[in-house]
Amino acid sequence: MKFAVTSKGDTVSNTLMHKMKAYLMDFQLEYDEDKPDIVISVGGDGTLLYAFHRYRSRLDKTAFVGVHTGHLGFYADWVPDEIEKLVIAIAKTPYQVVEYPLLEVIIRHNDGGREARYLALNECTVKAIEGSLVMDVEIKGQLFETFRGDGLCMSTPSGSTAYNKALGGAILHPSIPAIQVAEMASINNRVFRTVGSPLVLPDHHTCLLKPVNDVDFQITIDHLTLLHKDVKSIQCRVANEKIRFARFRPFPFWKRVRDSFITE
Template sequence: MREKQQPLKFAVTSKGDATSNSLMQKIKNYLIDFGLIYDEDGPDIVISVGGDGTLLYAFHRYCRRLDKTAFVGVHTGHLGFYADWVPEEIEKLVIAIAKTPYQIVEYPLLEVIIRYVSGGKEARYLALNECTVKSVSGTLVMDVEIKGELFETFRGDGLCVSTPSGSTAYNKALGGAILHPSLEAIQVAEMASINNRVFRTIGSPLILPAHHTCMLKPVNQVDFHVSVDHLSLLHKDVKSIQFRVADEKIRFARFRPFPFWKRVRDSFIAD
């Protein structure tokens, strides 16, 4: 448990639809009435109103102060993996934020470092869900190194590297395993790999622990579409793309239990 700081600074982000905007304003007004300080630049806690996508945007907005900011999600649509409060519970949530200590739960993140042939400044990203790599045109051909050793030459549509908390997103659609978000690991899943008598990939998702680094090195093309969560960019003259468990973590403010396996069941198999 960590005592909430006085005075607590907060910010609220919204999905942008009428329902979410109305709830955002209500939360803001309630918390100000309780004596909390609204501070978009340096909040201690960020309340995300919308869905998992809204929280992803909030995460990237505040990714430079993850050691100082905790997140809590309110979902106004379908059940989310990051949003554990519903609109009917707004007053309960506001009282909890204003009056009670909260538990901090930390989940691992994915670090992505892209280096270039020119030797210019490398690009570094943090992903809460996943990073995907695809060819600009045709088949993606990449040498995959693990801990500095060549593991395979991948040929296929692309590769997806996910965090444990992102394992229920695109990774799951690719046949990857669902990992509990407390695990310090990353997962590499294939997109439509080519396997025949000439070319061969492992054909199975790989789960790498925190001390293992995965490196992709282009075999022919050097221009790639790289997505980090919701952000998709074209990177040219790529020398390598490195993945590992980041030193930083995302921090969630918990005011009540939020069982992961119940969320998985409710999202995918419950009636």
């Protein structure tokens, strides 16, 4: 089996990365940064997000496992004291593959020829560079509302515990193939109206955002911030691709939610 290890870059994470690399090579596993079967992320959720985007072209061939060196993460389920146990598990134990839904974002431009496609593990956010964001929101090809406010956040189920939660969105279990649309400070008065609640869309529904005015947009895809000009539409849906996690032991989602937000 081929493997790769990514690190947050701090001293603790780098030390663990080198240890795990040496241990796994002692077990005759092959280190391959280009075409790994399994990627070990050492750091936190941000480190795993980086690894996901680095290997997004190999999602059907590569599985991920996380070691967290800081606060408990939603994607990193092993701690530094367990790395020897994890190394033995990787080297000796067949792992279970758990798949999580991803968000597909397609940005089309008014010139008709250019479009950009992205995958997000957590979320995509859309904001206007100046002033309020004004967008027609279409669902399944029908106009749902004209949104006015600070911005919109489209999240995956696994990303529903991140920015989406801070916006008052629901926490969705990652076994549900859906995306969620949450508002950022919408404008609601006698003239302008939005639904005012997060929307959960199943995998056969598409959300299409169409600019009402000619402005530039700041669009984030997970940790990546992009500036897009001359935007015709932003299409969001559940992606055909999924991220694959290597599970060597149970990692209950609701326990992670409880440990992260409730347990002291």
